[in-house]
Amino acid sequence: MLGENPLFLLTYLLRLLRLAALLAVWRAVFAARGQAGGLDVEQVLTYTLLAGILAEPLNCRTGLDRSLWEGAIVTRMLQPIGLVASFVSEMAGRWVVGFAFCSLPMLLLAPWLGVDPWPASGAAAAWFGLSLALAVVVGVALDFLYGAAIAVLKTDIWMLDGMRSAVALLLSGAVVPLALMPWGMGRWMQWLPFGALASAPLQIYTGAGDAPTLLALQAFWATALCLFGRRVWRVTRERMVSYGG
Amino acid sequence: MHRSDRADIPASGIVVECRAVCKTFRQRQPSERPRDVLRNLLHPRFRTVEALRDVSFTVNRGEVVAYAGPNGAGKSTTIKLLSGMLAPTSGSVRVLGIDPVAERTRYVGRIGVVFGQRTELWWDHPVAASYEWKRVVWDIPRERFERMCGVAREILGVGETWNTLARELSLGQRMRADLGMAMLHEPEILFLDEPTLGLDVLAKRSMTRLVRQLSATGSVTVMVTSHDMNELEQLAGRVIFIESGSLAYDGDFAGLRREFGDLRRLVLETDDATAPTLPGAELVGSQGMRHEYRLRGAGADVAALSAGAGEQCRVLDVETHRAPIDEVIAGIYEHWGRQRPTGTA
Amino acid sequence: MAARLLRLWALYAYLDGMWIARDFRSFIFYYLADAVTAVASVAGVLLLAQRFDGIPPWTRDQVLFLLGFGMVARFVPDMMGNYNVLHISRRIGRGQLDHILVQPQPVWMALLTEGFAPFWGLLSLAPGVGLMVWAGQRMGLEATPSWLLAFALNLAGASAALMAYAALWGFAAFFQPRAAEEISGSAVDLLTDLKGFPLDALGPGLRTALLTVIPAGLMAWYPCRALLGLDHGIAALWVTPAAAVALCCAACLMFRMGMRRYAQVGSSRYTSFGHRR
Known part of the structure; x- marks a missing residue:
C-alpha cells in the first residue's frame, strides 16, 4: 500500500499534528497546578506522547469487522492458517509500517515537542513490555468479540464502529488518563477490560500506577476474554460466515 | 411496449457514431521488491495502455448489436465512453446526436446502462424503494412508471421480489431487477455490459426475452457485451469484435464464421x-x-x-x-494470441 | 431547481425513515448506538472540564458551550453526508461515481441530496443543543437578535467549513484514488477529534494550521471564542463564515478539476462496498 504513493505519509503527519495539539492542551490544564490525580505535567505529557506513538497496539483493530462485512472471511477460512493468526499477523505487518513512518519520527521529535520520552525507571520499562503484550492480547480478544457481535446482531459495521471507537477511546484512557477523571470515576473505569488496553501500560511506563496490580488485572482480562471469545466464536462461527457471505 | 409518449423519436437513422476513437490510460507498475520501496514512492514506473485504438463504427436505431472481444479488449471502456462516463483521448463519440460527456445530464436521461457486476439498487431497501427512487431522480411520469413496472414484473418476474431487500436477492433476481429498473424511463438506447455474467439458464432466458421484445419494437437500440457467444448470436443480428483495443470485425455472425473459419x-x-x-x-x-x-x-x-x-x-x-459459435471464437482468440507480440498491454 | 432539490431531499428522507424503521430491534439499536457515540465522543473533554473546572483560559461553562457547539456543527455534515458522501474519496476511489454519472442530473445535485438522512444523528443534536442552552444560561449569555444572527452564521460556517474541507480531501481522490481514500478519512477524523478542545495554548504556527489547512479550530473553538466574547471585536465573528466561503470555493474548484480528470481517466477500480448501504 505504502509503496504506491508517498501521499500516504500525510496520514502520519496528521497524527503528529493531533499529538502536538493534545500536548498543548495538557500544558494549559496543568499550567496553574503542579499535580492532579497523582500525575504531574511531565508524566501526563509522556503518557500522551506514548499513547500517540503506540496508537495502534493500544487499540487493536485486526480488520475482522471489515472482512466480515465484505464477505472476505470465507476466503480467510480457506487459508491454511488459524483465523486469529491470520488477522494478527496482518495487523502486525501494518504496525511495522506505522512504526517506521510515524512512531519512530514521533519518538525522535519528542525533545522538540518538549516531552521526555523515557520511562520512569528501568523496571517500569521491563514491566511495560509485558503490559503492552497483554494489552494486545486483550485488544485482539475484544476485536473478535466485536466481530461476533456484528454477526449476531446482523447490523452494519459503521454504526457499531463509531460507537466502539468513541467508547474505547474514552474508557481506555488513551486520550484522558483515567486518574484525571472527576468524581473518582477513573478508579472503577480501571477495572473494566478497556482499562487494560491503554491505561495500564501507559501508567506503568510513566510510573503512575502499581505495576504488579495492573499486570494482574490485565492478565485476568486477557485470560477471561480469550476463553469467552473462543466460546463465542464456536457458537457464532456459522453465523459469521453466513453474515459475511 | 407502448412508446406513445416518445413520438418525437425518429424511427430510423444512426444513433451511435464512433469516429477514430482512441483511449489511453496510464498504469502504475510498482515493484514488489522491498529494496524498491523508495523508488516506488519517489519515481514510480508507469506504462501506457491503449484501451482503444482508432475504433470507428455506427449503430442504427433499433439494431441489437453484440459487442464482443476477449478480456481486456476494451469492451467496458467503450460502454463507458458511450455512457458519458469517459471522454475519448482522441476521436469523437456521438450518441443520439449528443456528445455524451459534454451534455451528460440531458443525454443519460435517454439511455439505460446495466453493468453486470454493479447494481443500481439500494442495498438495504426493497426493490420497490429503488424503483421509486429512480422515478423521482429520473422524473418519470407516473403513467410510464406504472406501465414499465408492469413490464418488469411480467417479463422479468420482478414482482416476486418486489418487497425483498436488494441485499437478499440472488444474483439472477438482482440482475433482473436491475434490468427492469434500467428500463423504467424507456431509454432509447440500452447499453448492457455483461448482463448475464454468473446467471443461470432461466435468468439468462428472461433477459434474452426482454431484449428480443425490445428489439421487436424497432425503436430501442441495444448494445450488449458478453462472453457467452451463443447468447449473443441468439440476441443480436450484428456483432462488433474488438481485440487489443482495435476493431477486428463488424458484421453478422454468418460472416464471422466465414471470415474466421466455418468450423x-x-x-x-x-x-x-x-x-x-x-x-x-x-x-x-x-x-x-x-x-x-x-x-x-x-x-x-x-x-x-x-x-x-x-x-x-x-x-x-x-x-x-x-461447430458452436464459442468454438469459432476460441479459434479466433487463439489466433490473435499467437499473433500478439509478448509484453504488450 | 429549488423544487427539485426539495423533492430529492424528501425522497432521501423517506428512504432514511424506511431504513431506520425496518424492524424494531434495528430501530432501538440504531438510536442507542447514535446516543452512545454522541455522548462518548465529548465525554472526555466534558469530564476534564468538570475535573479542572474548565480548561484555561476557558471556564467550565464555556467549555460546555464549546462542546455543544461542536456537536451541533457536526450534525449537519453528518445528516448530509451519508452513504459516504461526506467521505466522497471512498466513492470516487472505488469507481462508484459512475453510478452518479448515469443519473440525469448534475453531479453536485446528486452529492448535495444523496447523503441526506435526517433521522441520522438526531441524538447528537439534542444533547448538543442542550449543552449550549444550559451553559448559556449558567453564563448569563444574552441572546440578542444580533447575537443569534452571529451564532447562526458561525454555526452554518462551521458546518460548511467541515463539509468543504472533507470535500477538498475527498476530491483529491480524482487524482490519487487510493491514497486520498486513506488520508481523507484521517483528515476528517482529526477535525472530529480536536473539535472539542480549546486550542488557545497552541503555538502560533500550529494554531494557524488548525485554522486554515486543517481547520479543526473552525469547528467550535474559534467561533465560540468570538461568540462568547473571548475575542473582542466584530471582525472575529466573520472569520468562520468567511473561511467557510473560501473553503467552499476551493472545494468547487477542486471538484471541477477533478471531474475534468475523471472524464479522461475514469476509475480502474470498482467495489460496491460503502455505496448505497
Whole structure:
C-alpha cells in the first residue's frame, strides 16, 4: 500500500499534528497546578506522547469487522492458517509500517515537542513490555468479540464502529488518563477490560500506577476474554460466515 | 411496449457514431521488491495502455448489436465512453446526436446502462424503494412508471421480489431487477455490459426475452457485451469484435464464421472403435464407435470423406453440424494470441 | 431547481425513515448506538472540564458551550453526508461515481441530496443543543437578535467549513484514488477529534494550521471564542463564515478539476462496498 504513493505519509503527519495539539492542551490544564490525580505535567505529557506513538497496539483493530462485512472471511477460512493468526499477523505487518513512518519520527521529535520520552525507571520499562503484550492480547480478544457481535446482531459495521471507537477511546484512557477523571470515576473505569488496553501500560511506563496490580488485572482480562471469545466464536462461527457471505 | 409518449423519436437513422476513437490510460507498475520501496514512492514506473485504438463504427436505431472481444479488449471502456462516463483521448463519440460527456445530464436521461457486476439498487431497501427512487431522480411520469413496472414484473418476474431487500436477492433476481429498473424511463438506447455474467439458464432466458421484445419494437437500440457467444448470436443480428483495443470485425455472425473459419463437425458412427483416418478432417474424439471430426472451411467434401471412411470400416450413420459459435471464437482468440507480440498491454 | 432539490431531499428522507424503521430491534439499536457515540465522543473533554473546572483560559461553562457547539456543527455534515458522501474519496476511489454519472442530473445535485438522512444523528443534536442552552444560561449569555444572527452564521460556517474541507480531501481522490481514500478519512477524523478542545495554548504556527489547512479550530473553538466574547471585536465573528466561503470555493474548484480528470481517466477500480448501504 505504502509503496504506491508517498501521499500516504500525510496520514502520519496528521497524527503528529493531533499529538502536538493534545500536548498543548495538557500544558494549559496543568499550567496553574503542579499535580492532579497523582500525575504531574511531565508524566501526563509522556503518557500522551506514548499513547500517540503506540496508537495502534493500544487499540487493536485486526480488520475482522471489515472482512466480515465484505464477505472476505470465507476466503480467510480457506487459508491454511488459524483465523486469529491470520488477522494478527496482518495487523502486525501494518504496525511495522506505522512504526517506521510515524512512531519512530514521533519518538525522535519528542525533545522538540518538549516531552521526555523515557520511562520512569528501568523496571517500569521491563514491566511495560509485558503490559503492552497483554494489552494486545486483550485488544485482539475484544476485536473478535466485536466481530461476533456484528454477526449476531446482523447490523452494519459503521454504526457499531463509531460507537466502539468513541467508547474505547474514552474508557481506555488513551486520550484522558483515567486518574484525571472527576468524581473518582477513573478508579472503577480501571477495572473494566478497556482499562487494560491503554491505561495500564501507559501508567506503568510513566510510573503512575502499581505495576504488579495492573499486570494482574490485565492478565485476568486477557485470560477471561480469550476463553469467552473462543466460546463465542464456536457458537457464532456459522453465523459469521453466513453474515459475511 | 407502448412508446406513445416518445413520438418525437425518429424511427430510423444512426444513433451511435464512433469516429477514430482512441483511449489511453496510464498504469502504475510498482515493484514488489522491498529494496524498491523508495523508488516506488519517489519515481514510480508507469506504462501506457491503449484501451482503444482508432475504433470507428455506427449503430442504427433499433439494431441489437453484440459487442464482443476477449478480456481486456476494451469492451467496458467503450460502454463507458458511450455512457458519458469517459471522454475519448482522441476521436469523437456521438450518441443520439449528443456528445455524451459534454451534455451528460440531458443525454443519460435517454439511455439505460446495466453493468453486470454493479447494481443500481439500494442495498438495504426493497426493490420497490429503488424503483421509486429512480422515478423521482429520473422524473418519470407516473403513467410510464406504472406501465414499465408492469413490464418488469411480467417479463422479468420482478414482482416476486418486489418487497425483498436488494441485499437478499440472488444474483439472477438482482440482475433482473436491475434490468427492469434500467428500463423504467424507456431509454432509447440500452447499453448492457455483461448482463448475464454468473446467471443461470432461466435468468439468462428472461433477459434474452426482454431484449428480443425490445428489439421487436424497432425503436430501442441495444448494445450488449458478453462472453457467452451463443447468447449473443441468439440476441443480436450484428456483432462488433474488438481485440487489443482495435476493431477486428463488424458484421453478422454468418460472416464471422466465414471470415474466421466455418468450423463444421462430421460425426461418423461405424462398426469399429478405431476411428478411420480422414485426410482433410481432424479427429476431435471418439465415444465408443462414434467418431467426431473437425472440418475446416465450407468446401470440405462430406460425401468423399464418408466414402473414404467406408473403405476403412462400415459406416452406419453420418451427421454434420456447425461447430458452436464459442468454438469459432476460441479459434479466433487463439489466433490473435499467437499473433500478439509478448509484453504488450 | 429549488423544487427539485426539495423533492430529492424528501425522497432521501423517506428512504432514511424506511431504513431506520425496518424492524424494531434495528430501530432501538440504531438510536442507542447514535446516543452512545454522541455522548462518548465529548465525554472526555466534558469530564476534564468538570475535573479542572474548565480548561484555561476557558471556564467550565464555556467549555460546555464549546462542546455543544461542536456537536451541533457536526450534525449537519453528518445528516448530509451519508452513504459516504461526506467521505466522497471512498466513492470516487472505488469507481462508484459512475453510478452518479448515469443519473440525469448534475453531479453536485446528486452529492448535495444523496447523503441526506435526517433521522441520522438526531441524538447528537439534542444533547448538543442542550449543552449550549444550559451553559448559556449558567453564563448569563444574552441572546440578542444580533447575537443569534452571529451564532447562526458561525454555526452554518462551521458546518460548511467541515463539509468543504472533507470535500477538498475527498476530491483529491480524482487524482490519487487510493491514497486520498486513506488520508481523507484521517483528515476528517482529526477535525472530529480536536473539535472539542480549546486550542488557545497552541503555538502560533500550529494554531494557524488548525485554522486554515486543517481547520479543526473552525469547528467550535474559534467561533465560540468570538461568540462568547473571548475575542473582542466584530471582525472575529466573520472569520468562520468567511473561511467557510473560501473553503467552499476551493472545494468547487477542486471538484471541477477533478471531474475534468475523471472524464479522461475514469476509475480502474470498482467495489460496491460503502455505496448505497
